[in-house]
């Protein structure tokens with residue numbers, strides 16, 4: 001009995017290790033990997049768009065949801081922390097508007113991503129300290145402009 005338990009335990013440990021080493025479980029082809037990466041990053045970008053729209057409705061148009069601002073600006077801060085990681089080499093084909101220039105000029109792509117993130121942090125901090133809409137407006141514009149700056153150079157817009 002004791003022996004059988006030991007064996008069962010060894011089998012479990014063995015298969016956990018095989019999983020950890022990627023020796024079993026689903027096998028993804030390279031193409032599938034690129035496809036889910038593209039789906040993921042486009043979803044994240046759309047969520048950024050939604051949070052920017054909601055922020056604009058509050059900050060620019062005066063929608064009565066000031067208490068929700070932190071939720072939106074925190075998402076923008078978190079989701080822009082490492083945009084280049086969403087664009088690994090090989091994710092440049094299929095249903096994507098990503099331009100080859102991302103992989104040809106990664107330094108510029110990273111720089112624009114960093115500027116976008118810094119603008120988001122500045123906006124979020126102003127929201128945290130309770131700034132009014134007039135003070136938030138220029139910071140919000142900086143975020144929007146730095147989103148657009150990257151799209152102009154690195155996203156297909158036809």
Ligand code: HEC
Nearest residue numbers: 042045046048049052096097098112113116147150154155
């Ligand atoms: C460093 C570059 C970069 C920054 C910064 C950036 N984006 Fe993007 N964005 C892209 C690229 C590249 C694509 C195309 C992705 C694809 O199709 O695979 C994209 C796609 C999008 C899309 C379309 C998603 C879809 O459904 O296809 C939206 C919406 C979007 N971005 C919103 C934003 C917003 C809002 C911000 C700022 C808060 C932002 N992006 C910041 C590079 C960037």
